Amino acid sequence: MAEYSIRDSVAIIQLDNAPVNALSVAVRTGLYDGIERAAGDGSVKAVVVCGKGGNFCAGADIKEFDEGSKGPWITEIGDFMDRMRKPVVAAIEGVALGGGLEVALFCHYRIAAKNARVGQPEVNIGLIPGGGGTVRLPRAAGFKQALEMIVTGNPVRAERALKMGVLDEVVSGNILEAGIKFALSKAHIDTSLACLRNRPVRMDGLNIDTKADAALAHVKSKYKGFEAPMFCVKAVVNAARVPYDDAIQKEREYFFELRTSGQSQALRYAFFAERQIARWGLPGGGDYRTARAIPVRSVGVVGAGTMGAGIALCIITSGLPCVLLEQNQEFLEKGVTSLRGQLMGTVRLGKMTAGEAEVCLSRLKPSTSMEDLKHVDMVIEAVFEDLKLKREVFERLDKTCKPETILCTNTSTLDIDSVATATGRPDKVVGTHFFAPSYLMKLLENIYGSRTSPETVATVMRFGKTIRKVPVLVGSCTGFVANRMLAPYTAEAQFCVEEGASPAQVDSVLMDFGMPMGTFRVSDLSGIDVSFSIRREAARKLGVTLTVDSRYFRGQRHCSLIERLVEKGRLGRKTGKGWYKYEGPGGTVPLEDPDVLEIIETHCRALGIERRNVGSHEIQERMQLAMINEGFKILEEGICTRAEEIDVIWLYGFGWPRYLGGPMFYASKLGLKRVFEKICTFHKRFPHSQHWVPSVLLGKLSESGLPLSKWGEAAGTSRL
Numbered sequence: 001m002a003e004y005s006i007r008d009s010v011a012i013i014q015l016d017n018a019p020v021n022a023l024s025v026a027v028r029t030g031l032y033d034g035i036e037r038a039a040g041d042g043s044v045k046a047v048v049v050c051g052k053g054g055n056f057c058a059g060a061d062i063k064e065f066d067e068g069s070k071g072p073w074i075t076e077i078g079d080f081m082d083r084m085r086k087p088v089v090a091a092i093e094g095v096a097l098g099g100g101l102e103v104a105l106f107c108h109y110r111i112a113a114k115n116a117r118v119g120q121p122e123v124n125i126g127l128i129p130g131g132g133g134t135v136r137l138p139r140a141a142g143f144k145q146a147l148e149m150i151v152t153g154n155p156v157r158a159e160r161a162l163k164m165g166v167l168d169e170v171v172s173g174n175i176l177e178a179g180i181k182f183a184l185s186k187a188h189i190d191t192s193l194a195c196l197r198n199r200p201v202r203m204d205g206l207n208i209d210t211k212a213d214a215a216l217a218h219v220k221s222k223y224k225g226f227e228a229p230m231f232c233v234k235a236v237v238n239a240a241r242v243p244y245d246d247a248i249q250k251e252r253e254y255f256f257e258l259r260t261s262g263q264s265q266a267l268r269y270a271f272f273a274e275r276q277i278a279r280w281g282l283p284g285g286g287d288y289r290t291a292r293a294i295p296v297r298s299v300g301v302v303g304a305g306t307m308g309a310g311i312a313l314c315i316i317t318s319g320l321p322c323v324l325l326e327q328n329q330e331f332l333e334k335g336v337t338s339l340r341g342q343l344m345g346t347v348r349l350g351k352m353t354a355g356e357a358e359v360c361l362s363r364l365k366p367s368t369s370m371e372d373l374k375h376v377d378m379v380i381e382a383v384f385e386d387l388k389l390k391r392e393v394f395e396r397l398d399k400t401c402k403p404e405t406i407l408c409t410n411t412s413t414l415d416i417d418s419v420a421t422a423t424g425r426p427d428k429v430v431g432t433h434f435f436a437p438s439y440l441m442k443l444l445e446n447i448y449g450s451r452t453s454p455e456t457v458a459t460v461m462r463f464g465k466t467i468r469k470v471p472v473l474v475g476s477c478t479g480f481v482a483n484r485m486l487a488p489y490t491a492e493a494q495f496c497v498e499e500g501a502s503p504a505q506v507d508s509v510l511m512d513f514g515m516p517m518g519t520f521r522v523s524d525l526s527g528i529d530v531s532f533s534i535r536r537e538a539a540r541k542l543g544v545t546l547t548v549d550s551r552y553f554r555g556q557r558h559c560s561l562i563e564r565l566v567e568k569g570r571l572g573r574k575t576g577k578g579w580y581k582y583e584g585p586g587g588t589v590p591l592e593d594p595d596v597l598e599i600i601e602t603h604c605r606a607l608g609i610e611r612r613n614v615g616s617h618e619i620q621e622r623m624q625l626a627m628i629n630e631g632f633k634i635l636e637e638g639i640c641t642r643a644e645e646i647d648v649i650w651l652y653g654f655g656w657p658r659y660l661g662g663p664m665f666y667a668s669k670l671g672l673k674r675v676f677e678k679i680c681t682f683h684k685r686f687p688h689s690q691h692w693v694p695s696v697l698l699g700k701l702s703e704s705g706l707p708l709s710k711w712g713e714a715a716g717t718s719r720l
């Protein structure tokens with residue numbers, strides 16, 4: 001809704017829809033009614049539109065998008081304002097985003113508090129601004145700057161918006177008081193002079209034809225696979241070419257076309273999924289509503305290898321002091337050099353100044369003495385993935401650190417309890433699984449053990465946000481969520497290669513689907529020897545020796561191509577050859593290698609595997625469905641409590657194309673009945689792959705027709 005009041009002959013319309021005053025039907029109706037009322041009230045000289053609770057407005061209410069169009073559209077409210085003879089002033093604090101900025105652009109004037117941010121982020125949810133933004137912003141900010149704001153979706157701060165011409169004034173102090181004062185000062189000025197409709201698009205000397213072609217080409221390559229950025233360009237270019245009303249009409253057509261598109265649905269889903277993951281609960285009780293995070297003012301990182309150094313870098317760049325610990329000076333110096341190198345990389349990219357980088361470094365305390373961890377609030381252990389070693393480290397940490405210190409283990413495979421029991425404080429032990437490269441990858445899988453306390457979970461969840469990661473809470477199991485799902489995905493890729501595909505073919509199928517990189521290129525990048533050691537270690541524990549001839553491991557189908565590559569010294573990019581051979585500058589360009597194809601052929605001949613033509617569709621289906629089936633098992637076991645958590649993990653851990661929502665969302669769009677039937681068929685065809693045993697939950701859901709948001713509940717794993 002919108003509250004209407006009058007002060008000093010100024011009508012005040014306050015948008016009111018907590019927490020961000022999204023433009024629901026009620027808010028738009030309230031705004032329209034308020035403007036109409038002020039226009040007809042002879043005692044009112046001017047109008048101020050503002051927002052309640054510290055924000056102007058975050059745009060259309062995204063939750064209402066699936067309900068069709070009801071109530072007045074922003075441009076209808078705007079047309080009314082355009083005809084008003086009384087000045088309407090937008091008084092902005094907090095954010096004016098999307099439809100919120102569009103409302104402001106319909107006002108005759110815009111003032112903002114210093115803390116305000118304005119922007120058109122619709123592109124992030126697969127849309128273009130649909131309430132006049134593509135037509136009015138270029139009239140205020142000029143074609144180039146408006147195009148940049150609309151295509152990137154990045155908001156700008158008040159001072160910059162003022163320079164761009166989007167705002168008329170930036171004020172300090174009470175925004176409403178400033179708005180009333182400003183409105184009264186304009187009460188006698190002809191409003192048509194301030195009306196953006198009456199101004200041409202500012203081209204600032206640019207030629208629209210050349211600019212349009214360049215912008216389209218740029219957007220096509222930069223936002224590969226995304227539909228909305230192209231439409232943004234088309235709409236803004238059109239606004240520069242045709243009269244105002246025609247441009248508004250075209251913008252609306254584009255907006256409605258995109259609103260019902262699969263991409264926008266997926267991107268809107270991803271928007272809410274990211275917010276859902278903050279709502280966690282523990283099986284033993286305690287959740288995000290009741291658990292209090294312990295303040296973290298300093299952190300220690302044990303292990304200055306690539307992972308540890310990257311984690312320490314995340315910490316110091318987020319403003320926290322960090323002790324980086326290594327067992328000896330040589331390893332410590334190596335770690336600090338690697339951290340410095342990464343930091344300077346961000347300086348070179350212009351993301352930080354050299355001065356800021358120095359400030360970050362001043363927060364780092366390299367050390368070889370565990371005593372330096374005595375007073376820190378949290379320690380993240382990032383030593384080699386070896387249980388015995390980790391338990392030793394935890395025993396020492398437990399003895400050294402103050403009793404309140406939270407102890408985190410950066411592990412991708414180990415059971416949290418088996419580490420926690422090395423301490424006398426298992427309630428304060430938790431897993432924090434960072435992804436390589438740890439400074440850049442946004443995902444943080446936080447893993448609770450059976451005795452991890454709600455306060456510890458609340459602390460690592462908040463800490464994740466502090467260091468600008470996307471923290472997702474998951475239960476403990478082999479591989480947790482990300483790597484557990486990755487295992488059948490990569491296994492199927494290798495089986496497809498054994499059966500007749502080439503690594504390059506598999507990778508191109510994945511890239512065409514929208515993944516940032518194919519699985520074989522990823523394997524080369526992270527090192528084939530890494531997967532080799534993990535497999536060998538797992539086999540060793542079971543008393544089995546894996547050889548190049550192993551076709552089965554624990555009764556399961558096994559592809560031993562990795563063993564063959566390691567035998568030939570093909571460890572990946574670091575050795576210049578792996579699944580590919582690497583050439584070009586710095587040996588970074590992957591080329592299909594006839595030697596690898598020969599290794600694969602020999603391998604298949606030796607094992608009697610008949611090769612055939614494996615089609616792209618089959619590759620995609622097998623890799624994705626095997627992983628999706630695992631996702632349902634994860635839900636079924638309560639390792640995750642919502643499908644959204646799994647999707648966020650894939651978006652941020654593996655770069656699943658955001659415009660496809662995530663694997664679970666993708667499954668919902670394919671239809672669970674179809675997904676289940678396909679998985680059953682693959683299970684019959686490949687009986688020696690555990691990952692094809694259909695998930696019981698999936699079978700149940702395939703009959704139920706329940707929407708994705710209810711899958712966790714149906715699994716009985718929801719804890720809220």
Ligand SMILES: CCC/C=C/C(=O)SCCNC(=O)CCNC(=O)[C@H](O)C(C)(C)COP(=O)([O-])OP(=O)([O-])OC[C@H]1O[C@@H](n2cnc3c(N)ncnc32)[C@H](O)[C@@H]1OP(=O)([O-])[O-]
Pocket residue numbers: 019020022023058059060061062063074095097098099100121122124125127129130131272275276
């Ligand atoms: C009509 C003409 C065409 C117009 C089209 C548009 O405007 S398209 C829209 C263009 N606009 C955008 O794309 C802006 C999208 N929003 C944002 O970028 C950020 O939310 C923020 C910067 C406003 C606040 O960031 P922050 O980190 O401070 O907080 P937070 O992110 O956690 O959000 C708090 C709560 O508000 C909720 N919520 C937020 N916005 C909307 C919304 N529009 N709708 C509904 N709900 C919304 C959010 O779900 C969360 O709810 P929860 O989980 O507590 O139940």
